[in-house]
Amino acid sequence: xxxxxxxxxxxxxxxxxxxxxxxxxxxxxxxxxxxxxxxxxxxxxxxxxxxxxxxxxxxxxxxxxxxxxxxxxxxxxxxxxxxxxxxxxxxxxxxxxxxxxxxxxxxxxxxxxxxxxxxxxxxxxxxxxxxxxxxxxxxxxxxxxxxxxxxxxxxxxxxxxxxxxxxxxxxxxxxxxxxxxxxxxxxxxxxxxxxxxxxxxxxxxxxxxxxxxxxxxxxxxxxxxxxxxxxxxxxxxxxxxxxxxxxxxxxxxxxxxxxxxxxxxxxxxxxxxxxxxxxxxxxxxxxxxxxxxxxxxxxxxxxxxx
Numbered sequence: 001x002x003x004x005x006x007x008x009x010x011x012x013x014x015x016x017x018x019x020x021x022x023x024x025x026x027x028x029x030x031x032x033x034x035x036x037x038x039x040x041x042x043x044x045x046x047x048x049x050x051x052x053x054x055x056x057x058x059x060x061x062x063x064x065x066x067x068x069x070x071x072x073x074x075x076x077x078x079x080x081x082x083x084x085x086x087x088x089x090x091x092x093x094x095x096x097x098x099x100x101x102x103x104x105x106x107x108x109x110x111x112x113x114x115x116x117x118x119x120x121x122x123x124x125x126x127x128x129x130x131x132x133x134x135x136x137x138x139x140x141x142x143x144x145x146x147x148x149x150x151x152x153x154x155x156x157x158x159x160x161x162x163x164x165x166x167x168x169x170x171x172x173x174x175x176x177x178x179x180x181x182x183x184x185x186x187x188x189x190x191x192x193x194x195x196x197x198x199x200x201x202x203x204x205x206x207x208x209x210x211x212x213x214x215x216x217x218x219x220x221x222x223x224x225x226x227x228x229x230x231x232x233x234x235x236x237x238x239x240x241x242x243x244x245x246x247x248x249x250x251x252x253x254x255x256x257x258x259x260x261x262x263x264x265x266x267x268x269x270x271x272x273x274x275x276x277x278x279x280x281x282x283x284x285x286x287x288x289x290x291x292x293x294x295x296x297x298x299x300x301x302x303x304x305x306x
Contacts, residue, residue, distance in 0.1 A: 011091035012184075013173045014084060028085045031280065035078045038284040042067040045287040045297070052300040058136040059125070059240075062118050063290060065145050066111065066247075070283035073107040076100060077178040078280070094164070097179035102160040105181065108255065108279070109206050110152030115248055116210035117144045122244060123217045126237050127224045155202065162198075166190055176272060182258070203259040211252050218245065243289050250285060254278035 049055045049064040077100060084090050092100070124135050163181055166188035176183040181199070185192055221241060228234040254274040291297045 011093050011172065012097050012179065012187075014081075014090045014092055014177055014179070015173050015175050024085070028082060031078055032082055034280055034284050035074055038074050039071060041287040041291075042071045042283060044301070045291060046071075048297060048300045048304065052303070055296060055300060058121055058132075058138075058141045059118070060296075061138075061141050062114060062121060062144065065148070066114055066118070067287060069107050069111050069114065070286055073104070073111070073279055074283045076103040076107065081177050092179060097184065098160055098164045100179040101163070101181055101184070102156050104178070104279070105156035105159060106149075106152040108152070109155050110148045111251060112206050112210055112255070113151050114145070114148040115244075115251060116213055117148065118244060119214040119217045119248075122241055123221055126221050126241075155206065159199070159202065162195065166192060166195075176275075178275075180275070199259065203256075207252060207256050207259065211248070211256075214248055239294070243294070246289050247282075247286055250282045251278070 045067045046064050049060045080092070080096075080100070084092075121136055125132050128135065159181065163185060166185070167190065168187040169189040172187065174180075174183050174187070185196070218241060221237075225234055225237050225241075228237070254277050258274050258278075291301070
C-alpha cells in the first residue's frame with residue numbers, strides 16, 4: 001500500500017488534450033493512423049535509398065538519416081500515448097518522463113542541425129557543382145550526420161538533467177499528451193526564470209541561427225538558378241530546393257512558436273496543436289514531400305513494385 005502511494009505521488013499525470021471522450025477516441029485513432037503511415041513511408045524511403053545504387057549520393061544519404069530521425073522521433077511518444085489511453089492509466093514515472101524528454105529533444109535538435117547541413121549540400125550542388133564530389137565526400141557526409149546526432153544528444157542531455165532536477169510541488173498533472181520540457185517546468189517549485197532565459201538562448205542557437213543560414217544559402221542558390229541556361233537543370237534544382245524549403249517550414253515553424261515565446265504567453269492547447277503539426281504530422285509528410293516530386297525516388301519505387 002505504501003509503495004502504491006509512493007508511486008502515485010512521484011509519478012506525473014499526462015492530462016492530454018482537453019477534449020470530450022468521443023473526440024479523444026477520434027484523436028487517438030488519427031494519431032495511430034498517422035504513426036503507422038509515417039513508419040511505413042519512412043521505412044520504404046530508407047530501404048529504397050539503401051537498396052538502389054543510383055541513390056547512393058550525399059543528398060539521399062542525408063535524407064535517409066532524416067527519415068530515421070523522424071521514425072525515432074514519432075516513436076518516442078505516440079506508442080506511450082496510445083498505451084496510456086487504452087490502459088486507462090495516464091501516469092508516467094519521473095525516470096520515464098526524463099527519458100522521453102531526452103530522446104525528444106535529441107531527435108528534434110539533431111533534425112534542425114541536419115536540415116541546415118542539407119541546405120549546405122544543395123548550395124554546393126547548385127553553386128559549385130564541379131567540386132561537389134570533393135566537398136561532399138562520403139567522409140564529410142558521415143561527419144555531418146555524426147555532428148547532428150552528437151549536437152542533439154549533448155544539448156538535450158544538459159537541458160534534460162537541469163530541468164528534471166527542479167523539485168515539483170503540488171499538482172503533478174502535466175497539461176500535455178507527452179513529457180515536454182516547457183510543460184514540466186510549469187510544475188517546478190523554484191524560480192526558473194534564469195533557466196527559461198537559457199532555454200531562449202538555446203532556441204536562438206538551435207532554431208534562429210540555423211534558419212538564418214538556411215535562408216542565406218537559398219538566397220544564393222536562387223540567384224544561381226536564375227542564371228542557369230538549361231531549363232531542365234533549372235526545373236530540377238527548383239524542385240529539390242522547394243521540397244527542402246517545405247520541410248524547413250514544417251520543422252521550424254511550430255518549434256519557433258513553442259520555444260521562442262515567453263512562458264507567460266504559453267497556452268496548453270496551442271502548444272498541443274503545434275506538436276500535432278510538428279513532431280506528428282511532419283514525419284508522415286516528409287517522405288511524401290521528397291518522394292512525390294522526385295523522379296529518382298519514384299523510379300526506384302516503381303522498380304520495386306514491378
